[in-house]
Amino acid sequence: MISVLIPVYNYAILDLVSEIHKQLSDAEIPFEILCFDDCSTDLKLQENNKTIERLSDCTYRILPKNIGRSAIRNKLAETAKHDWCLFLDSDVIPKSKDFISLYLKSISETSDIIYGGILYPENRVDDTHVLRWKYGIQREALPVDARNENRYLSFLTLSFLIHKRVFKSVKFNEDIPNLRHEDTLFSFDLKERQISIAHIDNPVYHLGIEDSDTFLKKSLDSVEAINLFVKQGLLPSNYTKITKVYAALKGKGISKLLSSIYVKYQSAFKNNLLGQNPSLKIFDLYRLTYYCYLNSKK
Numbered sequence: 001m002i003s004v005l006i007p008v009y010n011y012a013i014l015d016l017v018s019e020i021h022k023q024l025s026d027a028e029i030p031f032e033i034l035c036f037d038d039c040s041t042d043l044k045l046q047e048n049n050k051t052i053e054r055l056s057d058c059t060y061r062i063l064p065k066n067i068g069r070s071a072i073r074n075k076l077a078e079t080a081k082h083d084w085c086l087f088l089d090s091d092v093i094p095k096s097k098d099f100i101s102l103y104l105k106s107i108s109e110t111s112d113i114i115y116g117g118i119l120y121p122e123n124r125v126d127d128t129h130v131l132r133w134k135y136g137i138q139r140e141a142l143p144v145d146a147r148n149e150n151r152y153l154s155f156l157t158l159s160f161l162i163h164k165r166v167f168k169s170v171k172f173n174e175d176i177p178n179l180r181h182e183d184t185l186f187s188f189d190l191k192e193r194q195i196s197i198a199h200i201d202n203p204v205y206h207l208g209i210e211d212s213d214t215f216l217k218k219s220l221d222s223v224e225a226i227n228l229f230v231k232q233g234l235l236p237s238n239y240t241k242i243t244k245v246y247a248a249l250k251g252k253g254i255s256k257l258l259s260s261i262y263v264k265y266q267s268a269f270k271n272n273l274l275g276q277n278p279s280l281k282i283f284d285l286y287r288l289t290y291y292c293y294l295n296s297k298k
Contacts, residue, residue, distance in 0.1 A: 002100075002161075003080035004033040004088060007072040008049060010040045011090040011208060017052045019093065023100035025056075033058045035090075036076055039066040070172035070182045073157075077167045085167060089158035091208025095119060102202040103161050112195045114161040116202030117147065120209070131212035131278045138280060140206075147199040152191045153240070157183040159204045166195055173234070180222035181229065188235055212274050223287050227294050246291055259296040262289035 004020055006013060017033055024031040033052070037060065040046050052058045067075070077085055086103065096102065099116075106114045120136040140156065147154040170189050172182055190197065210218070223242070229235040230243055237243045249255045269286040272279055 001029045001082055002031045002084045002086055002104075003082040003164075004031065004086045005073070005076035005080060006033070006035045006088050006090055007069065007076060008035050008037045008040065008090045009066075010042045010045060012045060013049050013090050014052060016088065016090065016093055017055065017058060020088070020100065021052075021055045021058065023094075023097065027100050027104060029104070030082065031057060032081060034076055034079060035060045036072055036079075037062040038068070038072050039063050068174070070176065071174045073172050074174060077164065077171070080164060083164050084161055085164055086161045087157060087159065088204070089206075089208075092118075092158055092204035092206055095203050095205055099202060099204075102200065106198060106200050106202070107161070110196070111198060112163060112166045113155075113190065113197045115147075115155050115197055115199050116159055116161075116204065117142065117144065117199070118156055118158060119203045119205050121205065121207075125209055127276045128211045128213075129209050130276065131273055131283070132209045132215040134278060135215070135280060135283065136206060136209070141203075144199050144201050151197050151199060152187045153184070154199070155183075155187050155190075155197050157186060158206065169193065170195065176234070177225070177228070180218060181225040184226070184240065185229060185234055188239055212278065216270065216273055219283070219287060220290055223291050224294065227291060242288055242291055245288060246295070249292070250295075255292040256296060258289045258292040262286075262293040265289075 002024065004024070006016070013035060017035065021033060035049070035052060035058070037046060037049065039062065046062060050060050052060050063072070073087065084107065103114060103116065118136070119141050120133055124130065125133045142154055170186065170193060173185050176182060176185065226235065226240055226243060230237050235243070237247045246255060249258065266286070269282055272282050273286065
């Protein structure tokens, strides 16, 4: 009935797989757990991860070369043998011991995609990781009602259940650079095809909290990805908040000013964001001014 699909890259998955395997076994349904390793560089971690194959119906496959976040998810789905595919990122853990049963109870004849949500540890992390933790708590860990207000943009791909026939019709775009925001493009494609997303209260904890410096660099990668998607016509300029704001500012001639602010104040922005008490307002301004800067270079 369910194929659990976990893309892996340099992350230990034994705890996650053991918990999911126990819950699936307790549910007494046909299942498989497929873990594809995208050519991790940590060979010792690979060896430890391979031990999941001691569990029944678990497969750990190491790919000969790194193919990226979109392609590995598509490959997992193509290999899956059951009708329902549960995608899980390797750095999550279910909040509930009823995680699998809650997803099963949510399936109906009209279900296309079911998304359970995300949480972050309540206790503050150390200062070097606080930006990612703060962003996650305030921007991603949304209750069901808040997610339903914008059901496509609030959909994250770290934990979701999708019928295989639906996935075949949309898939992840493998033609885009491996920059970020493949999930945003995926959500837009779902919206364009009028594929429904049901939001439920069945979250996972996101454990792989990056240090602030890494998260900040990836955030600029994300801005570059969104900019590329809009230029290539893959996303409309009114789909995401940053592109919507830019379009409004550009018409008023403010975007050039914001571009110059990025050039002048980027170091000051980084000092705040890499500090002990980063401001998400400054984070938003940093990303917006960088987006304006990218579009000023013509």
